[in-house]
Amino acid sequence: MGDALRVGLVGIGNISGQYLETLPRLPGVALVAAADLDPTREVPGVRMMSPEALYAADDVDVVLNLTVPQAHAEVALAAIEAGKHVYGEKPLALSTVEGQSVLAAASAAGVRVGCAPDTVLGTGIQTARRCVDEGVIGTPVAATAFMVTPGHERWHPTPEFYYRPGGGPLFDMGPYYLTALITLLGPVRRVTGLTSTPRAERVIGRGPRAGTAFPVSTPTHVAGTLEHASGALTTLMMSFDVWEANLPRIEVYGTAGSLSVPDPNNFSGEVHVFTPEAAGRPDSAGWTAVAPSAGHRNAGRGIGLADLAESLADGTDHRASGALAYHVLDVMESLLRAAEEGTTQDIASTAERPAPVA
Structure with missing residues (x-):
């Protein structure tokens, strides 16, 4: 060893x-x-x-x-x-x-x-980040982030923890989306939002306990707006209450074009860019695929540990850090509090964008 x-x-x-x-x-x-x-x-x-x-x-x-x-x-x-x-x-x-x-x-x-998540270290998010950093879409002004599913009880044999505080769509899937958004656009300055819990109980769909009902004690539909320190605004929707939707995972909108970002729950996926120049060409539909140009190829869950090992050896900062995860936690907690109190919440913490993965 x-x-x-x-x-x-x-x-x-x-x-x-x-x-x-x-x-x-x-x-x-x-x-x-x-x-x-x-x-x-x-x-x-x-x-x-x-x-x-x-x-x-x-x-x-x-x-x-x-x-x-x-x-x-x-x-x-x-x-x-x-x-x-x-x-x-x-x-x-x-x-x-x-x-x-x-x-x-x-x-x-x-x-x-x-x-975690260390999915942001893969080629999908890192290629998208390079597009942002190199000004391919100009200055980012806004973004959207959507994660919708009918709920994890359909496939998970013991899904109760997804529906307790610390779960729900925001705490379960939000870290992937928020970590990606912070990697692309920088830290969040303030948030506002609304939540709902349409169903008071869920029913396990698979496994030896299929048919068992259990209570829901955390919001299962979360909608919010994030203001990044850069001034960019993100519209966010996280839901365990949507059967199907034709929505992007993440898109970033800039002064010179738009960026389509792949599923942040995965390490790879195609990045697409829209620019007015490309849209004006007769041979183009406007959106152009971007070849992977950054990030760990063929990565899987745990690549953040390898990054941590390398940073310890080099004396540098590791990318999937506790400070970044804490800022994501602060944003999620503040969003839920904003919804509960009907207010806009300032985010007390901040975090540096991690170093890019070449």
Whole structure:
């Protein structure tokens, strides 16, 4: 393993399969241990132990926290107390209070906090960013971001956590969209929004508990407007209440054209640009595909860990950082508060746009 960053995984749930597929091919990292509260869950070929033993293990450098959102802060704090770096699934925590405690503890301990999503490090978002940075669409003035689905209970065997505080479409899928928007347009200065919860309960659609009803305790449709520090305005809609829609994932509108950004839940996807000049050509429909020109190719969930390992070796800042994840958390929490109070909320935090991936 040499000088590889040694990883201890906590939480062998649904999302862990994607990480376990990616980790063996990542440079600079090595999975050495795993833990889960359910003793029947194992990772073949990897040393299994209790979470407490994993935190204390001398051969674990970073804890990969893939637990449910309700446990993110608790696991992160336990790992930090043991002197480990932490890289976790989104969101960073259930609240900014919890998020602040994680970042403060890491600062005091001299360890780093990383957090998904790392999808923004792939070719899709990074190629789109290069288009923005190179002025292909002029100065960005606005953006739209839409994520709509009927709900995760149709496919997930234990979907209850998606419908509790810390879940819902905003906290579940919002981090992908907001991280991409901040990567493209910079931090958010203030927000306003509205929410609704059309159904008080949901019914599990698949698995051994199919047909079981459960209550909903968080908004399932969120609409908002974000003002970026740059002055650009984003219109956002996140919903678990839409069966189908002909909507873009993310589009950015500039003074010289428009940019169509691929699904931020994926690492790749086609970027398209519209410019008046292209639209005026008889052989053009206006939108032109942009060849991938930046970002990690063939990336998968966990590439943020490789970025963290490289940054530790180089003494540079890692891109999927706790500070960025905290700003995203602050924006989401503020949007929900704005909807509840009927106000516009200033965002107390900020974050630097991460360095681009060439």
